[in-house]
Amino acid sequence: MSEPLVQDGRTDWGGGRIFRPVRAGNAFEETVERILQAVKLGVFRYGDRLPAERDLAVRLNISRVTLREAIRSLQQAGYVESRRGRYGGTFVTYRTTAPGPDELRRVAEDMGGELADALTFRLVLETGAAEQSARRSLSAEQRAHLQRRLTELEQAPPGEYRQADSRFHLAIGELTGSDSLAASIADVRMRLNDLLNAIPMLDHNIENSTAQHRAMVQAILSGDPEGARRATEEHLAGTAALLRAFLG
Known part of the structure; x- marks a missing residue:
C-alpha cells in the first residue's frame, strides 16, 4: 500500500x-x-x-x-x-502490461525524434536531481523513505519491477525540494513508460541496475553530489543503451 x-x-x-x-x-x-x-x-x-x-x-x-x-x-x-x-x-484496477516487440517498435516510431530528446532530457533531469538531493540536509524520514524505495525495488517480483523502479527514481526527484523538477521527472518518465516497461528482465542487467541504484543511494545519503551524479549517469546510460539495442 x-x-x-x-x-x-x-x-x-x-x-x-x-x-x-x-x-x-x-x-x-x-x-x-x-x-x-x-x-x-x-x-x-x-x-x-x-x-x-x-x-x-x-x-x-x-x-x-x-x-x-x-x-x-x-x-x-x-x-x-x-x-x-x-x-x-x-x-x-490497472495492471502493468509490457508491449510486445511489434508494439514496441510502433511506439518508438511514433515518438520519432522525441525518443532521443526524452532520453537526453531524462539524463539531465535525473543526474541533476541526484546531485541536488545529495547537497541537501535530508530529514530522517526522507532518508528512510529513499531507503524503503530501494529495498522495495530490490525485492519486487518481475511483474512489479518496472513500477518499483519508477517509484525509486521519482523518490529522488522528491528529495530535491523542487516541485517543478520532481514533476518534470514524472512527465519524462511517462513519455518513456511504455518503452521502459518493454525492456526484457535480463538477470545481468538487473544485477548491474541493483549495484547502480545502491551507489546512487549511498552517494545521496552520504552527501556526495559528484558521486550521486556519476552513479546516476552510469545507470541511465546503461538503460538507454539497452533500450536502443532492443529497438535496433
Whole structure:
C-alpha cells in the first residue's frame, strides 16, 4: 500500500508530487492526466486506494465535481473503480502490461525524434536531481523513505519491477525540494513508460541496475553530489543503451 511522506512540512503521496495544482482552463483533462501518471508510474498500484476525494481535490486545486467526472471517466476506461461503504473509496484496477516487440517498435516510431530528446532530457533531469538531493540536509524520514524505495525495488517480483523502479527514481526527484523538477521527472518518465516497461528482465542487467541504484543511494545519503551524479549517469546510460539495442 502506498504510504504518504512528509516533505518540507507537507504530506506528499509518494511520487514526484504528481498531484500538483492543475490549470483552470483544462481542469478535467489535466486531472485525468495526473491520476493516470500516478497509476501508470506505480505511485498507486493495483488494489491501492487513491487519497480521499476531499484531499485529492485540494491537492489538485479543483472542485470535487471535476474530480468525480475525471474518476468516472477513468473508471469507464478500466483504470480505477469506486466502492461504497465503510471501507470504500477509489481503487486502482490497472495492471502493468509490457508491449510486445511489434508494439514496441510502433511506439518508438511514433515518438520519432522525441525518443532521443526524452532520453537526453531524462539524463539531465535525473543526474541533476541526484546531485541536488545529495547537497541537501535530508530529514530522517526522507532518508528512510529513499531507503524503503530501494529495498522495495530490490525485492519486487518481475511483474512489479518496472513500477518499483519508477517509484525509486521519482523518490529522488522528491528529495530535491523542487516541485517543478520532481514533476518534470514524472512527465519524462511517462513519455518513456511504455518503452521502459518493454525492456526484457535480463538477470545481468538487473544485477548491474541493483549495484547502480545502491551507489546512487549511498552517494545521496552520504552527501556526495559528484558521486550521486556519476552513479546516476552510469545507470541511465546503461538503460538507454539497452533500450536502443532492443529497438535496433
